[in-house]
Amino acid sequence: MANVSYRKERIDRGIKARTDDIFAIASLQETLYLLFPRLLLIVPLVVFPLLQGIIGAYWETVFLIALVVTLLALSWDLLASVGLVSLGQALFYGVGGYFTAFLSNYLGLPPLISIPLATVSGASVCTLLLYPVLRLRGVYFGLITFAIPLLLMRTIEATKILGGTEGISGLAPLPGLTVELYVMVAIAFVGVFGLRRLIDTDYGLVLRAIRDNDRSVEAGGINVPWYKAQAVFIAALPATFAGAFIAHHYQVVGMSAFALDYSVLPLTAVVIGGPGSFAGALLGAFVLVPLSETLRQFGTLRVVIYSVILLIFVVGLPEGIFRFAQRKYQQFERLVPMEEVAKE
Amino acid sequence: MKQQPILKVADLSKSFGGVHAVNGVGFELQPGETLGIIGPNGSGKSTLINLITGFVKPDSGKVIFRGQDITGAPPFKIVTSGIARSFQMARSFSSMPVYKNLIVPLYSARARKLKGGQYGDRDETAIHLLEEVGFERDSSVPYKLAGSLPHGYVKRLELARCLALDPEIIILDELFSGMSMSEVASILPLLERINEEGKTLIMVEHRLRELFRVVNRAIVLNFGTKIAEGTPEEVVAVQEVRDAYLGSETEDA
């Protein structure tokens, strides 16, 4: 008994185990156990847009920005599931915005057509642009996605193409903040639950396998670059949508759509919320964006603050808030002396 | 009267930064044959496998599979046409359960045409395949995270991945390395059975005694060149082979 060391043991709560199968719906308590976290996510998002009279248009707009960041973060998270680290979500965002501006202003299409069209065509163009990089491993994807939107921004600024620093204005308006919020909330739900479902299918399994070990996937008879391209296309959709939608919201799109903020915010949101779960992306965005608004009085020091938060999460709590909370909800922990384990 | 060879490798060469890893190697393989590729470390065995399976593009030479030129085709295409391989440095998809590892090959275009490769059948096929390569039935091992598997099991998982594709040729790159004696002994009958089912086997191996129980022909590589070819007995008898490989092997042992 000289050196008894302890290890932390995690055991599923009884209720977690019981609610794993279909019979959970037979008991109210267990149904509530399953529903509670989901409602915690859904109810505030559905109720918030109705509270405009109480909290004012300013915070409703903050809410809208949080939804934009959510979509960009969802996109980021899907890319990360295939092992692609994007440092330039602004690329998708900006492309979506400029595409819808073109469709709306030069072809005169209404937002109901121009936004979906810009979403799909923007995602296709981004996928084509990035396709050559997909054959390469490592941080290459990150370097390229980081550089392209920033270079685009400098190009637009210097050469005055695409409306230059002024941007393209006069886009067709959307029907009003409440409707806009509900559309975005709906899209965010489709994104979160859809992607969670997708990544659990056999198809999603193949995508995750590519991140683990692309060589073995290829040896399994699967065209890795082609699957990566599909993932990029799917991931680009929510982001180009967000860009197109916001362009119509402000009725203007400018080169700031390619700015670093739209790359850093979603990245930070996922890291805070926890990568790989999609719900974490949503959670992170709704922690980060309001936080960043309240820190606005500190000027650029707030950027320093969330860089530090980012660091703390990356180094100290890489699983993120969502997985942390999920674990606490589903399991209890206790310390077990190592010898007791050995005897068993 | 000879049949049409199933695989014909002709004059294959590849050099890395001036070093000839594989230099003008060629051989033919009849359907249902079992071929061993042996040679000292760094003699180009793994590179030869990589060249055949498309993971490395050859500088020159040809690989003909069932009369079709597959030289330099992308690896997944070669797999789809019917050549599966395992890796010497085997790695699993560590973040998913063991049996889910096999969903990946079962999802490929080739496996989806097979029985058991359809949606809904794949989990069961996967468990069945694991059992076939020696994972105990009813044990919890197939449901554990693949990252926690011991090395010998990862190797067997590699073999199961090949079998999932129902290929015509299976290339096993040092399957036995890292396996215990008893593990090897339990795999040997499986390999014999696979061969009896008509599959062609190519095995790169260091453990000659076990290898020669499976293969009926062997080629020997040294410094990227083929120095001998023939039955195990013939190959071992060649003096050059003894000098290059077997001599040092016995000294080590």
Place this chain on the structure above:
Amino acid sequence: MEASVLLYGLVNSAVLMLTALGFSLTFGLSGVANFAHGSLYLAAGFIAWMILHYLGLPFMLSVVLTIIIVGILGAAMYRYILMPVRGIALSEVIATFAVGVAILEFFRWAGFVTYDFNLPSFVKGGVEIAGVDVDYQRVIIIGIGAGLAALLWYFSHKTKIGLALRGMAQDEYTALSLGIDSDWAAAISVGLGAALAAVAGLAILPLGLISINIGYDVLLIALAVTVLGGLESTTGLMVGSLILGFASVITANYLGPQWSEVVYLVAIVVVLAIKPSGLFGKFKELEERV
């Protein structure tokens, strides 16, 4: 006209190469993409400025001190921030990026945004070469660039420590089994990269005012040069900077200065389409090592 294009193209190329050198070295030796590169470059400028103005030390001493301080900063960043997440490319990139942004925005917040900040040139004055006026600082930049490139090539290909570092980047497991301490080696390479960023900053910043956004631009330029030339390749770095350096001077001269910005974007998109690993890159695809 032609002589000035040639000369300023050369100066521009040297500037680009110096800018990218530290980033490329760190990546080549340890596989860490240091996204704090631009911040270290800029931090060097501010540190040197503070040493000169608050401590009043002689110029050359300040330069040497700054390079050492920034080098240590880089190594410390590896030791205390990167080491816990070593091997997880995603976390490495995010962590260095966060450090970089934190440094830059801290300087912005602390008020380093006025027009007071500039560094003295090493030598005042200028010279006329082939009928073109060039100040000494630009000539010196060409000299430093060429000298450092040669030195680094020698270091990483001929010296024991350089070979050890490169060996580790190739295959960490083998290097470990040969008794190379990979954490030590990586800390050295990040520190060296940081020191080179400081050298570049101290040589180039005297050409103009120091402003925060330079930090972001430097990172972007370093990325563009290394992506064009090919990561992990010293030759690629030189060829990449020569191409971009001359291309932007030529476009600025004949099409107008605003078009020189387009050069970077076009170069990256073209190289992506033709040879995604960069001109001299041997970036691994699905290859297994021999």
